[in-house]
Amino acid sequence: xxxxxxxxxxxxxxxxxxxxxxxxxxxxxxxxxxxxxxxxxxxxxxxxxxxxxxxxxxxxxxxxxxxxxxxxxxxxxxxxxxxxxxxxxxxxxxxxxxxxxxxxxxxxxxxxxxxxxxxxxxxxxxxxxxxxxxxxxxxxxxxxxxxxxxxxxxxxxxxxxxxxxxxxxxxxxxxxxxxxxxxxxxxxxxxxxxxxxxxxxxxxxxxxxxxxxxxxxxxxxxxxxxxxx
Amino acid sequence: xxxxxxxxxxxxxxxxxxxxxxxxxxxxxxxxxxxxxxxxxxxxxxxxxxxxxxxxxxxxxxxxxxxxxxxxxxxxxxxxxxxxxxxxxxxxxxxxxxxxxxxxxxxxxxxxxxxxxxxxxxxxxxxxxxxxxxx
Numbered sequence: 001x002x003x004x005x006x007x008x009x010x011x012x013x014x015x016x017x018x019x020x021x022x023x024x025x026x027x028x029x030x031x032x033x034x035x036x037x038x039x040x041x042x043x044x045x046x047x048x049x050x051x052x053x054x055x056x057x058x059x060x061x062x063x064x065x066x067x068x069x070x071x072x073x074x075x076x077x078x079x080x081x082x083x084x085x086x087x088x089x090x091x092x093x094x095x096x097x098x099x100x101x102x103x104x105x106x107x108x109x110x111x112x113x114x115x116x117x118x119x120x121x122x123x124x125x126x127x128x129x130x131x132x133x134x135x136x137x138x139x140x141x142x143x144x145x146x147x148x149x150x151x152x153x154x155x156x157x158x159x160x161x162x163x164x165x166x167x168x169x170x171x172x173x174x175x176x177x178x179x180x181x182x183x184x185x186x187x188x189x190x191x192x193x194x195x196x197x198x199x200x201x202x203x204x205x206x207x208x209x210x211x212x213x214x215x216x217x218x219x220x221x222x223x224x225x226x227x228x229x
Numbered sequence: 230x231x232x233x234x235x236x237x238x239x240x241x242x243x244x245x246x247x248x249x250x251x252x253x254x255x256x257x258x259x260x261x262x263x264x265x266x267x268x269x270x271x272x273x274x275x276x277x278x279x280x281x282x283x284x285x286x287x288x289x290x291x292x293x294x295x296x297x298x299x300x301x302x303x304x305x306x307x308x309x310x311x312x313x314x315x316x317x318x319x320x321x322x323x324x325x326x327x328x329x330x331x332x333x334x335x336x337x338x339x340x341x342x343x344x345x346x347x348x349x350x351x352x353x354x355x356x357x358x359x360x361x362x363x364x
Contacts, residue, residue, distance in 0.1 A: 004259050008259060025295065049302075057326050073287065080348040094284055109277065118263065190342075
């Protein structure tokens with residue numbers, strides 16, 4: 001896998017953008033800014049996915065992460081009050097000693113990972129050098145066989161159909177498990193985010209607790225317990 | 230000063246065509262698997278630093294998303310590398326990425342539900358003030 005020409009230019013642009021947006025996500029004082037920087041980091045990584053010819057995953061990344069998860073994050077940020085942190089009268093990091101220790105740990109992790117990658121990759125490259133050169137030719141001829149788009153300027157990728165085939169052929173069981181997981185997540189988050197009043201109205205609270213809480217919350221005392229009550 | 234400065238510049242210009250800089254420039258023009266893996270590692274470490282240093286629980290969740298994204302980048306880069314070394318239909322990495330995204334979405338939904346419940350009871354989202362399970 002060797003990129004060249006404009007691909008390499010875009011690689012540097014998007015990877016540096018992803019790194020800087022990630023850094024600003026961690027360092028921003030305002031949580032909303034943090035979320036917006038995370039969105040730009042995710043979009044940059046999606047662009048890297050397109051450079052790696054994983055167009056379907058790039059689309060899923062933008063739709064699910066940016067369109068779904070990050071909107072959820074923004075809603076929750078606006079529901080909870082983080083004002084004192086934004087106004088600057090609250091420290092945003094942990095205690096200095098903890099921060100120093102974790103930064104040293106992360107520096108060591110970075111040094112080891114990058115060193116290992118460099119030495120390990122040199123061997124891998126030597127082993128696969130011929131194969132990479134051959135299959136670059138093969139990819140070029142295969143790309144000529146793809147269908148052209150309506151404008152005729154580019155070709156349509158068959159990445160999505162390959163993923164779909166493999167997903168339903170080899171990963172059908174994990175796919176079903178993932179759907180059950182999502183169902184559990186939906187029900188669980190609805191359960192977790194209920195107020196005491198909502199819990200009381202479906203008779204989900206210990207009557208003892210309900211009586212003590214209702215003593216200083218008149219609204220709670222009027223709640224009809226149970227759907228049939 | 231000139232005695233040092235001008236020879237250094239001359240050396241740099243001389244090196245620009247042939248020396249170590251030329252090799253680095255040549256490599257930078259052709260990013261390969263290792264570049265993607267290094268950027269994945271850097272993103273991962275930024276995420277780990279965020280988890281370890283921040284006090285705001287929502288920012289910690291966002292750092293976890295960053296970590297998962299770095300893992301996704303590695304999966305996709307490896308998948309492309311396998312495709313380029315002979316296995317034309319090697320898309321297992323991309324399928325793994327789909328599942329990682331699914332699990333990340335579920336985790337975000339549950340985690341943010343917990344954050345809302347916690348905020349309703351404790352009026353705070355700073356992790357060093359949430360210590361009801363400690364001792």
